Amino acid sequence: MPLLDTLGIDLPILQAPMAGVASPAMAAAVSNAGALGAVGLGATDAPGARKTIAAIRDLTKRSFHVNVFCHRPAKPDAAVELAWLARLRPHFEPFGAPPPAQLREIYRSFLADEAMLAVLLADKPPVVSFHFGVPPPEAIRALREAGLVLMASATSVAEGRAAQQAGVHAVVAQGYEAGGHRGVFDPDAQDACLGTMALTRLLVRELDIPVVAAGGIMDGAGIAAALRLGAAAAQLGTAFIACPESNADAGYRAALASDAANHTVVTRAISGRPARCLSNRFTALGLEIPSQQVPSYPIAYEAAKALNSAAKAANETGYGAHWAGQGAPLARSLPAAELVATLAKELEQAAAGGR
Numbered sequence: 480m481p482l483l484d485t486l487g488i489d490l491p492i493l494q495a496p497m498a499g500v501a502s503p504a505m506a507a508a509v510s511n512a513g514a515l516g517a518v519g520l521g522a523t524d525a526p527g528a529r530k531t532i533a534a535i536r537d538l539t540k541r542s543f544h545v546n547v548f549c550h551r552p553a554k555p556d557a558a559v560e561l562a563w564l565a566r567l568r569p570h571f572e573p574f575g576a577p578p579p580a581q582l583r584e585i586y587r588s589f590l591a592d593e594a595m596l597a598v599l600l601a602d603k604p605p606v607v608s609f610h611f612g613v614p615p616p617e618a619i620r621a622l623r624e625a626g627l628v629l630m631a632s633a634t635s636v637a638e639g640r641a642a643q644q645a646g647v648h649a650v651v652a653q654g655y656e657a658g659g660h661r662g663v664f665d666p667d668a669q670d671a672c673l674g675t676m677a678l679t680r681l682l683v684r685e686l687d688i689p690v691v692a693a694g695g696i697m698d699g700a701g702i703a704a705a706l707r708l709g710a711a712a713a714q715l716g717t718a719f720i721a722c723p724e725s726n727a728d729a730g731y732r733a734a735l736a737s738d739a740a741n742h743t744v745v746t747r748a749i750s751g752r753p754a755r756c757l758s759n760r761f762t763a764l765g766l767e768i769p770s771q772q773v774p775s776y777p778i779a780y781e782a783a784k785a786l787n788s789a790a791k792a793a794n795e796t797g798y799g800a801h802w803a804g805q806g807a808p809l810a811r812s813l814p815a816a817e818l819v820a821t822l823a824k825e826l827e828q829a830a831a832g833g834r
C-alpha cells in the first residue's frame with residue numbers, strides 16, 4: 480500500500496517528532512492540515528506518554544505519530560562523569576551556581592522500558608517510530624499485531640537494512656544536515672555522515688520498503704526534491720521550531736532567527752550523543768573535546784540541562800540545546816497549519832517546474 484495510505488495522511492509531509500519542542504497542539508494542527516503531526520516521547524516516561532497521546536486525541540481525529548528512543552542504556556562511568564563536571568565548573572561559576580554533585584541517566588531507553596511498551600500497546604497511537612536503533616523482535620511483533628504503523632530512523636545503508644529486517648513499515652533516511660540527534664545506532668562507530676541526497680538515493684535502491692527523506696528540508700522545493708529522489712514523503716523538523724505551537728523558549732527562537740542559524744554544529748557535548756545545534760556557547764565549549772571524555776547519553780544531558788537553567792536564570796541563553804538543521808535560516812514562524820498549507824502550495828508549484 481502506498482505510504483500515505485498506510486500513514487493515513489493526504490500530503491507527503493511529516494512533521495518530525497521533536498522531544499522538548501513538538502507539542503500536542505503542534506502535532507494535532509499538522510495532522511488536521513492533512514500532513515502527519517508528531518511528538519517525541521524520548522524525554523518522558525510511560526505516564527507522560529499516556530497524557531501526551533490523550534492530549535493529541537483531544538485535538539484531532541486524524542492519524543498522528545509518536546517517537547521513542549532505542550539507545551543502548553547508558554554506561555555510567557564515575558571517573559568520566561566527575562572529570563566532566565570539573566570541566567564544566569568554570570562555566571557554572573559566572574552564574575553563581577555549582578554543577579550537580581553527580582549525574583544520572585535521566586531518560587530510560589525504550590529498550591528497557593516495559594511500561595512504555597504497554598502504553599503504546601494499550602493506547603495505540605497510529606504511528607510509532609524508533610530513533611537510535613530498533614527494539615527487539617518481540618516488541619516489533621506485538622506493536623505490529625496491535626495494528627500500529629512502525630518507522631525507524633537510519634543514517635546509513637546498514638542501519639536501513641537492519642530496520643527493514645526488524646520489520647518496520649518505512650525507514651526515515653536522516654541525512655547529516657538534519658537538526659537534533661543523529662539517529663546513529665552506535666554513537667562510537669565510524670560515521671560516514673551521509674547527506675540526505677545520497678542517503679535517500681542509497682536507501683531507495685537498497686530497501687523494499689518506503690523511504691522518508693529527512694534533513695535540511697525546509698520548503699516545498701525541498702520536499703519536491705526528496706520525492707524526485709524516490710522518497711515517498713519528507714520529514715521536516717527545523718521548519719516547525721518557530722511555529723507558535725512549539726515549546727521552543729524565547730532564547731531558542733531568538734537564536735534561530737539570528738546569524739547562529741548559518742552555523743549549525745554537530746556536537747556530543749550537550750547530551751552525550753552527536754546532535755546538530757545552532758552554534759552557541761555550548762557548541763563552542765564542545766569543540767575539540769574527544770568523544771570519550773563526554774559521559775554517555777543521556778548522562779551528560781543532565782549536566783547540560785543544569786548549566787542551561789543556571790545560565791537562563793542569569794539571562795544568558797547561550798547554553799541551550801538549540802537543535803536545528805542546516806536549513807535553519809529558512810525557518811518561518813507561521814502557525815503549524817498555515818505552514819503545512821504553505822508547504823503544500825510550494826510543493827505543487829515546485830512539481831509544476833517553479834522554484
Ligand SMILES: Cc1cc2nc3c(=O)[nH]c(=O)nc-3n(C[C@H](O)[C@H](O)[C@H](O)COP(=O)(O)O)c2cc1C
Binds near residue numbers: 519609714802803806
Ligand atoms: C528540535 C529537534 C528535536 C528533535 N527531536 C527528535 C526526537 O525526539 N526524535 C527523533 O526521532 N528525531 C528528532 N529530531 C530529528 C528529526 O526527526 C529529523 O531527523 C530532523 O528534524 C530532520 O532535519 P531538519 O531538522 O533539518 O528538518 C529532532 C530534530 C529537531 C530539530
